[in-house]
Amino acid sequence: MLKIENLHAEIDGKEILKGLSLEVATGEIHAIMGPNGAGKSTLGYVLGGRDGYEVTQGSVTFDGQDLLELAPYERAAAGLFLGFQYPVEIPGISNVQFLREALNSQRRARDEAPLSGAEFLKLARAQADALGMHQDMLKRPVNVGFSGGEKKRNEMVQMGILAPKFAILDETDSGLDIDALKAVGDGINRIMRAPDKSVLLITHYQRLLDYVQPDKVHVLADGRIVRSGGPELAQELEREGYGELAA
Amino acid sequence: MSATLELPTRRREAWRWSDMDALQAAANMPAGDPGADPAALFLDIEGPRLLFVDGMFEPAHSRPDGVAVSPFEAASDHPLGALASGEGWTLTLENGAARGDIQIVHVSTGGENHVPARILLGEDATASVIETYAGRGWANRLCQIGLKRGARLMRSVRLLQREGFVSIRDEADVAEAASLVSVFLGVGGMGSRIDGAITLAGPGAYGEMGGALLTRGEQRQEAAVVMRHAQPEGTSRQIWRAVAADRSTASLAARAEVVRHAQKTDGEQSLRGLLLDRTATVNLKPELEIFADDVQCAHGATVGELDKQALFYLESRGLPETRARGLLTRAFVADAIDRIGEETVREAFLEDAAAWLGEAL
Numbered sequence: 203m204l205k206i207e208n209l210h211a212e213i214d215g216k217e218i219l220k221g222l223s224l225e226v227a228t229g230e231i232h233a234i235m236g237p238n239g240a241g242k243s244t245l246g247y248v249l250g251g252r253d254g255y256e257v258t259q260g261s262v263t264f265d266g267q268d269l270l271e272l273a274p275y276e277r278a279a280a281g282l283f284l285g286f287q288y289p290v291e292i293p294g295i296s297n298v299q300f301l302r303e304a305l306n307s308q309r310r311a312r313d314e315a316p317l318s319g320a321e322f323l324k325l326a327r328a329q330a331d332a333l334g335m336h337q338d339m340l341k342r343p344v345n346v347g348f349s350g351g352e353k354k355r356n357e358m359v360q361m362g363i364l365a366p367k368f369a370i371l372d373e374t375d376s377g378l379d380i381d382a383l384k385a386v387g388d389g390i391n392r393i394m395r396a397p398d399k400s401v402l403l404i405t406h407y408q409r410l411l412d413y414v415q416p417d418k419v420h421v422l423a424d425g426r427i428v429r430s431g432g433p434e435l436a437q438e439l440e441r442e443g444y445g446e447l448a449a
Numbered sequence: 450m451s452a453t454l455e456l457p458t459r460r461r462e463a464w465r466w467s468d469m470d471a472l473q474a475a476a477n478m479p480a481g482d483p484g485a486d487p488a489a490l491f492l493d494i495e496g497p498r499l500l501f502v503d504g505m506f507e508p509a510h511s512r513p514d515g516v517a518v519s520p521f522e523a524a525s526d527h528p529l530g531a532l533a534s535g536e537g538w539t540l541t542l543e544n545g546a547a548r549g550d551i552q553i554v555h556v557s558t559g560g561e562n563h564v565p566a567r568i569l570l571g572e573d574a575t576a577s578v579i580e581t582y583a584g585r586g587w588a589n590r591l592c593q594i595g596l597k598r599g600a601r602l603m604r605s606v607r608l609l610q611r612e613g614f615v616s617i618r619d620e621a622d623v624a625e626a627a628s629l630v631s632v633f634l635g636v637g638g639m640g641s642r643i644d645g646a647i648t649l650a651g652p653g654a655y656g657e658m659g660g661a662l663l664t665r666g667e668q669r670q671e672a673a674v675v676m677r678h679a680q681p682e683g684t685s686r687q688i689w690r691a692v693a694a695d696r697s698t699a700s701l702a703a704r705a706e707v708v709r710h711a712q713k714t715d716g717e718q719s720l721r722g723l724l725l726d727r728t729a730t731v732n733l734k735p736e737l738e739i740f741a742d743d744v745q746c747a748h749g750a751t752v753g754e755l756d757k758q759a760l761f762y763l764e765s766r767g768l769p770e771t772r773a774r775g776l777l778t779r780a781f782v783a784d785a786i787d788r789i790g791e792e793t794v795r796e797a798f799l800e801d802a803a804a805w806l807g808e809a810l
Binding site: 250251252253273274275277278279283284286289290291292293294295300301303304305307308311360364 | 756757758759761762763764765766767768769770772773776777779780781783784
């Protein structure tokens, strides 16, 4: 589903990704682990299409399309979802308003009929319930005054509503207590564990992987994948640290 | 144009951002098509309606329903307000009376026109007045407001003139426990100067004057408000938003004065500017002059661009960039417009702002 080949990317002239290659097949969940500064978040932003992250070399193919050619909203419409490490607070726009508009923009881009207000609310309520997020929070401004855990749950609610084919989840486990971690893990499994969907989990620690079993684990260090393996690799990293691998 | 007219110059501090050249040019504008259908400018709500065309009352398109229309002299020492003599309107409510949704529409076709207005509410009386400006030329207005004990006035004003200039001078006295909320929206192509002098003249009075000015092209709009706390336990809010595109300028000056015995004053000024282009200008000037010692006055003034992080967040969820910019800008403006209590009016104002954004972004 996603194929990254020899990806080089820089911010303000500083090269962060230095020839990263990775392939995630349909139906698989992959984890990317690595020390701080390895380029994990940069990878997420480059795949999401954020301004200021310049790809200087390499390619990214998503479902046979050249992902790097697409604007961020087109990537979303194509089925890509980026879960943020720090979900942004947006005063003055309610969650429902934002998400309905986002979903319908995606649907229009795919030549699908937009959902009515009532249809959308039903969908949004069901997803909020499934994630244990209070209904009132749907009406509140996006992430404003939400705790760290609530923001991450909200990311999962958004993922449930938008129903992407491929989710890149950047440090979705950071700042979570054990209940929130479990809710988020369950959310990922429920929404994305399917034969036609894939996930790239970007994480520093192994603990989210206790809830979401990855098919493959990769180690990112200094802008490249330096090692790949099965789920046991995550445990090995947890035990022995990144020191040797990053060196 | 009045032969004896002397306009304030920019050398005076209170007029340093003013565009009196645009006002002069508007006053000299020959008559032409106002490009506005007066009937379409009234919102679809019940209540009295008054139409003024070039400052003249149009009874055929009005149903004043108790709002009096007569010529009177402007009694103001404000340089523009003092010019607003002529046929004007007066709303007088007895103690305890209530009058909802009085709509006044002003259409100008060119040249200058002047209309004075008075809103006098008796004790515990309540009213809501909605004003709309459309057309071209220079529309100059003075609105003098007197609220007796416990009276409540909601005043919503939108400036939709295509070109020319609109100047509005509000002077208000708010008595004990009375409440005045004024919200202005400047989204037309005209220049503007909104002037306010509000005195919280009784204990526990509430005064609010704010709004949003949206400018583009070479346009200049500004608001200058003085909120005077003359008695204890008053509350005031000045919430203004400025959005400037192209080479335009939006300026906001808000001043709060608290006299020596006006203890327990609660004042807030929030002035925020958003630059849609690096060539645009937003001027903000929050001022506090406090002589009492037990007061709480919060003020904030910031100018910036749209938050890039928020923009990317919205785009990453599927919103095209222009839509994401529109949504964020609308939210920015809504802070000020949300102060309008009535939903129909608030929605109409937000739609005007959204229409502006649709064209400017």
